[in-house]
Amino acid sequence: MTNNEWKYRVAYLGPEASFSYLATRELFPNEWNIAYRTIPECIDAVTNEVVDFAVVPLENAIEGSVPLTIDYLFHEADLYIVGEIKLKIQQHLMVNKAQKDNWEKIEGIYSHPHALAQCHKYLFYRFSHVPLHQTSSTAQAAKMVAENPDKCIAAIGNATSAEKYGLVIVEKNIHDFHFNHTRFVVLSKYNTRLPIENSDGQPKTMLMLTLPHDDAGALHRVLSVFAWRRLNLSKIESRPLKTGLGNYFFIIDVLADENEPMMKWAFEELNALGCTVKSLGTYYTYNASE
Amino acid sequence: MTNNEWKYRVAYLGPEASFSYLATRELFPNEWNIAYRTIPECIDAVTNEVVDFAVVPLENAIEGSVPLTIDYLFHEADLYIVGEIKLKIQQHLMVNKAQKDNWEKIEGIYSHPHALAQCHKYLFYRFSHVPLHQTSSTAQAAKMVAENPDKCIAAIGNATSAEKYGLVIVEKNIHDFHFNHTRFVVLSKYNTRLPIENSDGQPKTMLMLTLPHDDAGALHRVLSVFAWRRLNLSKIESRPLKTGLGNYFFIIDVLADENEPMMKWAFEELNALGCTVKSLGTYYTYNASE
Known part of the structure; x- marks a missing residue:
């Protein structure tokens, strides 16, 4: 933009x-x-x-x-x-410049819990006895390694954080899964749409949906509403409602514009089934180069 | 047992x-x-x-x-x-005995990320400027507070960990949601069933299910297999297959015994639809008193 x-x-x-x-x-x-x-x-x-x-x-x-x-x-x-x-997302192992010859003897590895999980196998086979420490972000881990040149510790994060904090990348692409x-x-705050240049032109709409209470088979009926209209879902996920074990709301991504007639009828039918539906709006995807 | x-x-x-x-x-x-x-x-x-x-x-x-x-x-x-x-799960705020009169001035709070999230609102309204530190478990956080009597820090965890590590609980039940x-x-390793005394007698079977590739509406057909047989699901959840964004497997809890005829026919039909189904077995629930 x-x-x-x-x-x-x-x-x-x-x-x-x-x-x-x-x-x-x-x-x-x-x-x-x-x-x-x-x-x-x-x-x-x-x-x-x-x-x-x-x-x-x-x-x-x-x-x-x-x-x-x-x-x-x-x-x-x-x-x-x-x-x-x-x-x-590409995760790299990085150390302070002062420790670049000692990196195989690191005594602690710092990163965000998701990044540690993404490199689970690498860490298990390569550094199974090195303690892992969780940080609030991968960049925070890089910052900590930069501020402690005397400690033989490493961070896991992206190349930009290595560059920004002056760290040396000692192993590249240590994440377990390629994709x-x-x-x-x-x-x-407003239901607009960003114009996105390199988008594939496929509009996507995210819905948050609560099922009627104690209605076995309700999710099946909800999916029927989309299936017989050939409205394809790219994702469905359940999250706890926080009202007790077994109570969920659903996040559904529909590959359609919320203003299409088929979508408007689907919303009406979902309401008639006793569901609470909230559309977070229709949007396009930007495919970042990195 | x-x-x-x-x-x-x-x-x-x-x-x-x-x-x-x-x-x-x-x-x-x-x-x-x-x-x-x-x-x-x-x-x-x-x-x-x-x-x-x-x-x-x-x-x-x-x-x-x-x-x-x-x-x-x-x-x-x-x-x-x-x-x-x-x-x-009941989460409490606990400090070292040496700090029990200073607890309102704590300078750091330690706990497992899930416990910190469960107390998100309490921490936001009560200690919004106190740094939060993630530990690998709530008990680990209690241990750290026990080992640092000179530091004015707190842990979040259960009453047993306070007792075990000799900490003082200064605020009880600080988790945001009651349920x-x-x-x-x-x-x-073996598909047996534990006899569970205080169970409600409802058998539950957990399935892990992969849909046929690129088949819009496949999840709807999977749910149909259960719905028209009146096999109730207590949970459905998607998890990434780790082969790329948008590829998921599903965890489904069915309120039935895997050896019931209806379940056996459902498995056959799921296979015929091109799904890969794995049953993790049928089991009963123990309702713990705490």
């Missing part, structure tokens, strides 16, 4: 050099991108109109959904998804 | 005083319960017959599934679920 008159304010899950930062920089190279500490803080910043957009991770191909994003959108916020960014992408969503 | 001749060896996600320990102690009060450091280590111990059973967390009513357990069972192990334990339970599963 370019705009000579006005820069949009875009919140992202920081710190600088996080994967959210890489995703944000791809879609918003010329806007005013602002790091926030947590996902709820990013979402609150849009809700309170401190920023125009927020970019937060939604789902990783290996680790699955980011529960905090989905739950906060469902329980606490009233926002729309106006775009999506798909980013390739490692993360979906980030762009949130706004 | 009682047995005068022989004690079963039961692995649980340690350390001692973890929630897994509380669940294990309820169902196996007289067996040889052994703490393991990680969920994969618990599962491997059963696979390699180092132990007879393993007790690992599967799903929390607030935070949802434990991805590591589900993914490791699907991708790495070939085990059966022979029982389930439902345990009430906070966790389901633990008992894993075995």
Whole structure:
């Protein structure tokens, strides 16, 4: 997006050099991108109109959904998804320059729990006796390694964080599964759509759906509503309603525009079935180069 | 379970005083319960017959599934679920005895990421400027607070961990949602069933199911297989197949015995639809008192 008159304010899950930062920089190279500490803080910043957009991770191909994003959108916020960014995730092992000859003897590895999980096998076979420490982001781990040149420790994260914090990458692409992408969503207070240049043109609509209580087979009827209209779902996921074990709401991605007649009829029928449906809006996907 | 001749060896996600320990102690009060450091280590111990059973967390009513357990069972192990334990989760704020008069001025709070998430609102309203630190378990956090009497820090965890590590509980029940339970599963190498005394007698069968590739509406057909036979599902959840964004497998809990004729026909029909179905076995639920 370019705009000579006005820069949009875009919140992202920081710190600088996080994967959210890489995703944000791809879609918003010329806007005013602002790091926030947590996902709820990013979402609150849009809700309170401190920023125009927020970019937060939604789902990783290996680790699955980011529960905090989905739950906060469902329980606490009233926002729309106006775009999506798909980013390739590559995890590298990095150490302080002062330790670059000792890296095979590292005594601790720091990273975000998702990144540690994405490199589970590598860590198991290569460093099974080295303690793993969780940090709030991969960039935070890189920062910690940079600030402790005397300690023989390593971080796992992306190449940008190695560069920003002056670390040396000692093993590249240590994530266990090759097809490692993360979906980030762009949130706004208004139900608009970002124009996305390299999108495949496929509109997607995200729905959050609660089934009528204690109605066995209700999910089957919900899927019937979409199936007989040939409305394809690219995703269905259950999340706890937080009212007791076994009570869920569903996140459904439909490959269609919420304004299509078929979609409008589907919404009406879902309401008639006793479901509560909330559309987070229709959006397009940006395929980030990295 | 009682047995005068022989004690079963039961692995649980340690350390001692973890929630897994509380669940294990309820169902196996007289067996040889052994703490393991990680969920994969618990599962491997059963696979390699180092132990007879393993007790690992599967799903929390607030935070949802434990991805590591589900993914490791699907991708790495070939085990059966022979029982389930439902345990009430109560989180408390605890400090070192030496700091008990300073607790309102704590400078750091330590706990497992799930426990921190379960107390998200409490922490936000009460301690919004106190840094949160992630530990590998709630008991680990309690241990750290016990070992640092000079530091003004707190842990979040259960009452047993406060007792074991000699900490003082300064605020009770700080979890945000009242209905906070966790389901633990008992894993075995053999498809048996634990006799469970206080079970409600409802057999449950867990299936792991992969849909035929690129078949829009396949999930709808899968649910039809159960719906027209009046086989009720208590849960359906998607997890990434780790082969790319948008490829999932499903975990389905059916409220029926896998040996019922209706279930056997359902399995045959699912295979005919091109699905890969794996039953983890039929089991009963133990309702733990705590």
